[in-house]
Amino acid sequence: MIATSIKWTRHNLFGKPFDVVLSLLVIPGLLWLVYSITDWAFASAKWDIVVQSLRVLMIGVFPADQAWRAWTASAIIGAILGAGFGCVFCFKPHHGLVLLLVPALLLIVDGGLTNALPATGIIASTILGWALTSYAPLSRKVLPAAAFTGFIVVVAVMAPPGVGLWGGLLLSVLLTLVTSVLSLPIGILLAFGRQSRLSSLRIISAWYIEVMRSVPLILVVYWIWILMPVLAPQWGLADVARGMIGFTIFYSVYVAEYVRSGLQAVPRAQIEAARSLGMSEFDINRSIVLPQALRVVVAPLVGNVLDIFNSAPLVFIIGLTDFLRAGQMILANPQYGDRTFEVLSFLLVTYFVIGSMITYAARKLEDHMATGTR
Amino acid sequence: MTIHETSAVRGMADHDHLKSRRLRNRIRHEAIQFGVIAIVVALLGLLAYAIKSGLAERGIRFSFSFLANTAGFDISEGWTLASGESFLPDLTLFSPDMTVASAFVTGIFNTAKVSILAIILSTVLGTMLGVGRLSTNWVVRNLCFWIVEFVRNTPLLIQLVFWYFAVVLRFPPMASAAHFYGLIVSQQGVYVPSLSWVGGDSMLSIALATLILVSVVGAIFDPVKGMRRICVAAAVVCFALLFVTGGAELNFPVANKFKASGGTSISPEMAALLLAIVVNSASFIAETVRGAIDALPKSQWEAAASLGLSRRYTVNDIVLPQVFRVVLPSFGNQYISLTKNTALGIAVGYPDLFNIYGTIANQTGHSLEGIIIVMASYLILSWIISTLVYLANRRLNPTGVPR
Numbered sequence: 001m002i003a004t005s006i007k008w009t010r011h012n013l014f015g016k017p018f019d020v021v022l023s024l025l026v027i028p029g030l031l032w033l034v035y036s037i038t039d040w041a042f043a044s045a046k047w048d049i050v051v052q053s054l055r056v057l058m059i060g061v062f063p064a065d066q067a068w069r070a071w072t073a074s075a076i077i078g079a080i081l082g083a084g085f086g087c088v089f090c091f092k093p094h095h096g097l098v099l100l101l102v103p104a105l106l107l108i109v110d111g112g113l114t115n116a117l118p119a120t121g122i123i124a125s126t127i128l129g130w131a132l133t134s135y136a137p138l139s140r141k142v143l144p145a146a147a148f149t150g151f152i153v154v155v156a157v158m159a160p161p162g163v164g165l166w167g168g169l170l171l172s173v174l175l176t177l178v179t180s181v182l183s184l185p186i187g188i189l190l191a192f193g194r195q196s197r198l199s200s201l202r203i204i205s206a207w208y209i210e211v212m213r214s215v216p217l218i219l220v221v222y223w224i225w226i227l228m229p230v231l232a233p234q235w236g237l238a239d240v241a242r243g244m245i246g247f248t249i250f251y252s253v254y255v256a257e258y259v260r261s262g263l264q265a266v267p268r269a270q271i272e273a274a275r276s277l278g279m280s281e282f283d284i285n286r287s288i289v290l291p292q293a294l295r296v297v298v299a300p301l302v303g304n305v306l307d308i309f310n311s312a313p314l315v316f317i318i319g320l321t322d323f324l325r326a327g328q329m330i331l332a333n334p335q336y337g338d339r340t341f342e343v344l345s346f347l348l349v350t351y352f353v354i355g356s357m358i359t360y361a362a363r364k365l366e367d368h369m370a371t372g373t374r
Numbered sequence: 375m376t377i378h379e380t381s382a383v384r385g386m387a388d389h390d391h392l393k394s395r396r397l398r399n400r401i402r403h404e405a406i407q408f409g410v411i412a413i414v415v416a417l418l419g420l421l422a423y424a425i426k427s428g429l430a431e432r433g434i435r436f437s438f439s440f441l442a443n444t445a446g447f448d449i450s451e452g453w454t455l456a457s458g459e460s461f462l463p464d465l466t467l468f469s470p471d472m473t474v475a476s477a478f479v480t481g482i483f484n485t486a487k488v489s490i491l492a493i494i495l496s497t498v499l500g501t502m503l504g505v506g507r508l509s510t511n512w513v514v515r516n517l518c519f520w521i522v523e524f525v526r527n528t529p530l531l532i533q534l535v536f537w538y539f540a541v542v543l544r545f546p547p548m549a550s551a552a553h554f555y556g557l558i559v560s561q562q563g564v565y566v567p568s569l570s571w572v573g574g575d576s577m578l579s580i581a582l583a584t585l586i587l588v589s590v591v592g593a594i595f596d597p598v599k600g601m602r603r604i605c606v607a608a609a610v611v612c613f614a615l616l617f618v619t620g621g622a623e624l625n626f627p628v629a630n631k632f633k634a635s636g637g638t639s640i641s642p643e644m645a646a647l648l649l650a651i652v653v654n655s656a657s658f659i660a661e662t663v664r665g666a667i668d669a670l671p672k673s674q675w676e677a678a679a680s681l682g683l684s685r686r687y688t689v690n691d692i693v694l695p696q697v698f699r700v701v702l703p704s705f706g707n708q709y710i711s712l713t714k715n716t717a718l719g720i721a722v723g724y725p726d727l728f729n730i731y732g733t734i735a736n737q738t739g740h741s742l743e744g745i746i747i748v749m750a751s752y753l754i755l756s757w758i759i760s761t762l763v764y765l766a767n768r769r770l771n772p773t774g775v776p777r
Binding site: 012013015016018019022023026027030197198199200201204211213214215216217218219222223226227229230231232233306309310311312313314316317324328331340341344345347348351352355356358359 | 403406407410411414421424425428429431432509510511512513514517523524526527528529530531532533535536539540685686710714715717718720721728732735741742745748749752753755756757
């Protein structure tokens with residue numbers, strides 16, 4: 001055992017003179033960094049601020065007595081996401097145990113049920129959804145309809161206290177979901193438009209895509225935000241809705257580019273074969289080209305969802321209280337002025353965990369989709 | 375068997391039929407084409423009309439005349455063009471009595487400043503991270519992997535806020551600032567030594583400066599094969615001569631109690647923005663570089679090994695030159711998105727184009743006109759970058775050279 005580890009060390013850390021120098025430089029620095037971070041995290045950091053303001057971080061300025069609405073909505077979203085997950089990865093009991101660690105940890109740290117109870121509910125419904133589609137493949141057939149109904153229920157449950165009060169991590173998740181769902185059809189239409197035989201349609205789509213790709217998202221969101229009341233004053237759209245429109249307009253262009261790469265990956269012979277069978281252009285695109293194209297781009301599209309989620313904090317520009325704004329709101333309290341590190345590292349770690357899960361899902365999906373073609 | 379009709383006539387009929395069908399198809403195609411254009415024009419017209427009437431209701435007129443008004447607000451840093459006595463506009467620091475148009479120019483200048491610095495630094499750091507992910511050293515390999523993974527999976531905006539509030543604003547105050555060979559790192563900003571021109575109008579200094587410029591251009595474009603080395607040597611010699619003759623000197627910053635004077639200063643906002651964007655883009659560039667290295671045929675490594683080249687020479691002389699040919703277009707995309715990301719500077723108060731636009735929109739109320747200017751500026755910046763990358767790509771990958 002010791003001999004193997006010495007051999008491993010010699011081979012992997014001190015193999016060549018240059019590696020020796022690198023190891024001698026990097027390892028002590030890294031050890032010091034790890035030591036100081038651990039020391040800070042377990043000895044001097046005061047994590048009570050994060051636990052105390054967990055509700056604000058999760059749902060923003062949503063009224064506390066209405067919080068059950070937000071927790072119900074989160075549970076429904078969790079179930080939908082879990083069910084979607086279950087279509088690709090089979091649920092295993094140890095997954096459930098890992099997920100249940102979150103409420104358990106909250107229970108230990110918090111010492112009360114205020115945070116642990118909603119967390120248990122959300123995690124439990126996620127596990128239920130995941131297990132349902134994993135063990136009962138028939139339920140996958142009704143998933144789109146169920147997800148759609150679920151969304152409507154979420155909006156209906158969340159709406160009564162006022163759409164303007166949505167916030168926290170829940171807002172980021174809702175924004176990401178709505179944007180990724182809405183931008184898909186628009187992106188597909190744009191991708192077809194860019195490849196159309198009609199030169200006018202092609203030029204218009206290409207210009208739209210080019211312009212949107214070269215301006216920053218923050219500008220588009222802000223622009224839609226100020227433009228909407230001018231365009232349609234009688235609608236009185238809420239900030240959240242305007243933000244979602246801005247995100248959709250921006251990200252449909254990226255979806256279009258991914259879908260276009262998928263369309264180009266479909267062999268031309270497939271289209272010619274379909275044409276020789278006498279299928280109409282619409283039928284060819286709908287039942288021959290699009291299914292094969294989407295299959296190729298599913299993984300990049302999941303990556304795009306991560307991009308949307310990662311740019312969700314930009315809604316601070318239109319005055320919404322998202323996850324980051326909620327954290328900054330807590331820090332604005334002079335009492336907590338010195339807890340910058342605690343709150344910001346909590347935000348970063350939460351984002352990292354969710355982001356890594358999405359990345360992992362994208363990688364798995366890529367393998368899953370590739371198995372059929374190999 | 376009798377032939378009742380000549381095949382020629384039938385063929386003629388077929389031909390006519392085909393012709394008329396083609397004509398019909400073409401007319402239909404043109405009609406749809408026309409319809410699409412008509413719909414788009416109508417939509418745009420409707421949009422313009424709705425905006426105009428919406429603005430009229432609020433008593434705002436759509437015009438660009440506000441650009442010539444006096445700005446009346448200050449911008450914390452940045453240069454602008456102002457018409458001076460000479461024919462060419464002068465490069466001066468922005469002041470509140472200048473026009474709104476020059477405020478926009480300041481914004482473009484600040485955006486370009488951060489973008490150019492970030493492009494250079496992130497390319498270097500990203501390549502190092504990408505190569506580091508393939509290091510033979512286990513610690514370095516995994517460290518690079520986790521840095522890239524962490525940065526790619528967290529939002530840039532939170533990274534930026536972290537860099538600003540948790541790192542840059544925690545630098546020591548000026549009185550106890552850290553000094554490294556003329557570099558001062560403090561809460562009030564980072565100060566670096568700068569080159570300053572003290573030659574005045576002396577012929578020798580101007581001639582030397584011109585020579586340096588010419589040789590740098592020669593070294594970049596390399597018009598005659600083998601001239602690059604001579605050009606580089608000439609540039610170095612001229613540079614040294616310029617210093618010796620007193621045409622230029624290094625200006626070291628000197629720390630006082632609350633401020634430092636001399637040298638070039640980087641404001642805390644800019645330092646945070648630069649750090650965030652460089653680290654973020656470097657991770658994406660590292661991923662591109664690693665992907666390209668992975669995609670390189672394994673035989674290249676084996677051939678280099680069989681020639682007895684060390685790993686360093688293999689990476690530097692065999693792998694990276696080929697990788698840079700492949701990754702240049704993706705680098706271009708990354709540079710464009712990096713330039714767009716500088717708009718996040720508003721979160722920490724860096725006066726970039728978007729931030730200044732926000733101030734102008736608040737002050738003058740002309741937010742829609744401003745949007746058009748800002749959009750056009752970003753479009754032009756993107757086009758410049760993609761053109762430069764295209765030119766570099768064409769130089770690196772001459773058409774007809776097999777890969």
